[in-house]
Amino acid sequence: MTFSRREFLKNSAAAVALSAIGGPALAASGPQTAEKWVKGVCRYCGTGCGVLVGVKGDKAVEVRGDPNNHNAGLLCLKGSLLIPVIYAEDRITEPLIRRGGKKSPLEKVTWDEALEFAASRFREAIKSKGPDAVAYYGSGQALTEESYLANKIWKAGFRTNNVDGNPRLCMASAVAGYLTTFGKDEPMGTYNDFDSATCFFIIGSNTSEAHPILFERIAKRKQSSPEVKVIVADPRRTNTSRIADMHIFFKPGTDLALLNGMAHVILRDEMDNNRFHQRYVIFMDNEGKPKTFEEYKAFLADYTPAKVQEITGVPADTVEKAAKIFAESSASLSLWCMGINQRTRGVWANNLIHNLHLITGHIGKKGASPLSLTGQPNACGGVRDTGSLAHLLPAGRMVANEQHRKEMEKFWGVPEGTIQPKMGHHTVALFEAMAKGDVQAVFIHCTNPAHTLPHLNKHTKGLETAFVAMTECFMDAETVKYADVVFPAAFWCETEGVYGCTERRYALTEQAIKPMGNSRPVVQILMDFAQKAGVDPKLIPYKNAADIWEEWRTLSKGSPYDFYGITRERLKKASGIKWPCPTEDHPGTNLRYVRGEDPLVPKDHPNPISFYGRPDGKVVVYLRPHQPPFEPADADYPFVLTTGRVIDHWHTATMTGKVPELKKAYPSAYVEINPQDAAKLNIRNGDQVVLETKRDKMTFPARVTDTCMPGLVFCPFFDKNKLVNRLFHDATDAASREPEYKICSTKVYKQA
């Protein structure tokens, strides 16, 4: 019997599927449908699934889930359809410039001309207004080596801290939450906790659409262990609630009251873990003044279930039940995402989730952890850990801390005083400074701010005013319209570099195929640009990304982020390693801060847990009161508008929009409206509905569905033809400076 090639591929596909559920193990050594298999990480969400890219000739032809990574060979449809994105027709493959200003057309030029064109404008800006006249705006999708390098070039080379990026828009509140509670960023748990948790408390996260493979792991856990309870708290009843034992609809912007209400019930009914919080916890108010446990209890007296019902709309007995399930489960795991972070009190909301774990002791053991889900594939490893934001320096150091600046100056070999002591512009302030002419030239890498910034009508002025150099792979990215120079960047598996996902896992994507056309790896673009712009070549002595990794891993040595043991060679063999990992023989860490698990806790430490992020070894429970959102609904603008993702699109759809099957599932944006509201407004499915806010008005087709609670409407943000962010304000969290995308007030009416 002879097999056709097609039969062979079908059998191989079945064998790969079987291996993902514990059939005969397969990896790159499985059925050889391709000539070579190259290991990598999915280009999309913060789940960070491992993939294997199959190459035939000089083309990528297949994507498989990596059976050795945390996703155990499974992928969502987006991840498995990455290949058509590589070969999209509108890939940018040549350097482009606009010679005659923003209105002139983009022209194809040589690399040398494009680099000199950009570099000369940066030199001029610095000469006329000083180092703070230039900026870098990066991305949680950039490779770690790219972010580390850009951070060094701008902070030590150009001598400006104007280094920020889109992680400011998505997880800055989670960073500040971890920093204020634990003293250091990044979670203590990992995805392994999903397999031991008996209570999942999911708040402000549509896990099923934004992190589909993690959702599957939760669903599987629940299916196999009937004692597992899932609580979902969200003003939208999304697909995530499909597996929930309890869905808590709370009024948008009342999460702080709900979380304090749960803490109230836990303490009132003595469901707290007294031994744990006596040993490890201190209490503080908003001014950082120490408080006692009794004062904390007195503070929570204002959050009785009845009072919480008044504020949040959540029935009092639901608050009681949720608190009881959370406290009494053997291991509670909290998961949250943009619903908590993208708020003007996002940091406080993060603190209050941590509070629940710290008063109950649901932390530092398998299945029990507060675990913030990251939106992008490398916001954690690439931006947070390398300190590529306006207030940070690498490995947990802060710009404002003199000692930290000195350490970095010494390591980078630059004179003391090179790194400026003042924080640079955070994202919203940066685009304001560009509009005012204070920042005259910006380098944008791997992100699409003309689509994603809040209050777009205001902030695109910054892009119209400043000189914009950018790396980009796709011509239809909205920001290209504002670019003065476009550097064609190698895409995903056309280059190599590290991604660090939600669970402190660093994993290498290796180069599978050559960069398309004349595009180049971004580390090379950054180095060539910096040299031409006048940065001392001694600062950038690298041949390739591996050299940069070597420097970064050495810098982490001895720090609370120690991953010195994660060498490039190990990354080539392993499907990711979780830090801390100080030595080459260390397997990586699942339970951070735990004696016997975390190599940074001495084996003979007197306590089973050592919260070494703070000098006193304690963690902080904060007394954070309820505060309303910046722009709640009112008589004139009676609805709340919120935004988010859909399962088949990634961010601004410059990638997923290239895949016909994904585009077909969600061709354009729409507005979800509750049937009760729709009936009052005489709106039916498909009607054109106007959303009018204090910034702008736009029209969307209606989807009448009970996903949103009454009074709330939702629009996804992927559609470049309907830039919903034009409707949002740009108020930010006072500490994290993350904008409040999740709530603005709006009028809703049927188009005449």
Add this chain to the structure above:
Amino acid sequence: MAIMGFLARCATARDCPQVEAALTAMPGLSSYGIHRDCYVVAVAEAPSTELEPLLQQVKEIPGVLSCLVTSVNLEDEQDGGGMP
């Protein structure tokens, strides 16, 4: 034609045979067996533009909890569709 390997996860073991039957009745879909952990191991052969609606249809089969993709091969489409 794209070739996609996937797993249809069934709510209970009892659901698996009927899910498998419904699945194989759909054009372009083949089953490669039922796994003891309530999965039907399946392969779809369809133009890549049809993969998403096809998965949607599988998800709507009574007893299916979810569909998980494990591989997508586009060799045929990359080569211009001439594969034997």
